[in-house]
Amino acid sequence: MFVNWGLEAKKWQLLVSGVQNISFFRAFRAIFTGQAIALNTFNGVGEYVGRVVYLKDGNRLRAVALSIVGSLSQIIVTMVLGIIGLIYIRINILDESHHLEGLSKFWLDAMMYSISFWTIIFILVYFQLSWLTKLIEKIPFVAKYSFYIQKLEDFHWKELTRILLLSFIRYVVFVAQYLLLLELFNVNASIIQLACMVCVMFLVLAVVPTIPIAELGLRGEASKQLFGLISTNTLGIVFTAVIIWIINRVIPAIAGSIFLLGVKLFKGK
Numbered sequence: 001m002f003v004n005w006g007l008e009a010k011k012w013q014l015l016v017s018g019v020q021n022i023s024f025f026r027a028f029r030a031i032f033t034g035q036a037i038a039l040n041t042f043n044g045v046g047e048y049v050g051r052v053v054y055l056k057d058g059n060r061l062r063a064v065a066l067s068i069v070g071s072l073s074q075i076i077v078t079m080v081l082g083i084i085g086l087i088y089i090r091i092n093i094l095d096e097s098h099h100l101e102g103l104s105k106f107w108l109d110a111m112m113y114s115i116s117f118w119t120i121i122f123i124l125v126y127f128q129l130s131w132l133t134k135l136i137e138k139i140p141f142v143a144k145y146s147f148y149i150q151k152l153e154d155f156h157w158k159e160l161t162r163i164l165l166l167s168f169i170r171y172v173v174f175v176a177q178y179l180l181l182l183e184l185f186n187v188n189a190s191i192i193q194l195a196c197m198v199c200v201m202f203l204v205l206a207v208v209p210t211i212p213i214a215e216l217g218l219r220g221e222a223s224k225q226l227f228g229l230i231s232t233n234t235l236g237i238v239f240t241a242v243i244i245w246i247i248n249r250v251i252p253a254i255a256g257s258i259f260l261l262g263v264k265l266f267k268g269k
C-alpha cells in the first residue's frame with residue numbers, strides 16, 4: 001500500500017512542481033487526504049479538493065488542472081493493459097463453456113474496438129497537451145480563465161513520459177497486490193491468466209461510474225464474473241476483492257481524515 005501511494009505522491013510532487021515545490025511527505029499527506037474526500041464523491045472527484053488544500057491559496061485552482069494530467073496518465077495505462085487482458089481472455093479463455101454473463105462475443109468485440117478507439121484519443125490528447133491548451137485558450141469564454149491552465153503548456157514529452165512511467169509502475173503494484181492475495185486465498189490459476197483478469201477488472205472499474213465507498217459491490221461482482229472463468233474458489237475471490245478495497249481505499253481514507261484535521265485552510269489576519 002505504501003509503495004502504491006508513494007508512487008502517486010511522487011507523481012503529484014512532479015506535477016505541481018511548476019506552481020509550487022512541496023516535500024515528498026507533504027505530497028504523501030495530500031494523496032491520503034484526497035482519498036478521504038474522494039471516498040464519498042462521484043467517481044472520486046473530491047480527490048482533487050483533498051490534494052490542493054496542502055498548496056498555497058493562489059496555487060490551488062492551477063493545481064486542479066495539473067492533477068488531471070496525472071489522472072489521464074493512469075487511465076491510459078489502465079485502458080492499454082485492460083485491452084491486452086481482454087484480447088487474452090477473448091482468444092484463450094472464452095468458449096462454449098466459459099462465457100461472461102450477459103456479454104456475447106459480438107458485444108465483447110464491439111467493446112474492445114470502442115475502448116481501443118478512445119485509448120488512442122486519450123494518448124494523442126496526453127502528448128499534445130501544450131498544443132491543445134493553446135487552442136483552448138483562444139476560445140473567448142475560456143480566455144479570461146487561461147491563467148489556471150497555462151502551466152499545461154510547459155509539459156515536455158519527456159516529463160509526460162516520466163509521469164506515464166510512474167503510472168505504469170503503480171499499476172504493476174496494483175496487479176502484484178491482487179496476485180499476492182489471490183495466492184493467499186488459494187485462487188489457483190496460471191499467473192498470466194490471473195494477471196489478465198486483474199487488468200480487465202481494473203478496466204471495468206475505470207469505465208463504470210461509481211462512488212468509491214460503494215465500489216466494493218462492483219469490484220466483488222466483477223471479480224466473481226472474471227475470476228470465475230478460471231477458478232471455482234468464489235470465497236477466495238470475494239475475500240481478495242474486499243481486502244484490496246480496504247487496503248487501497250478505506251485505510252488511506254482513514255489516514256487522510258486524520259491528516260485533514262491538521263490542515264489550516266484559511267489564514268487569519
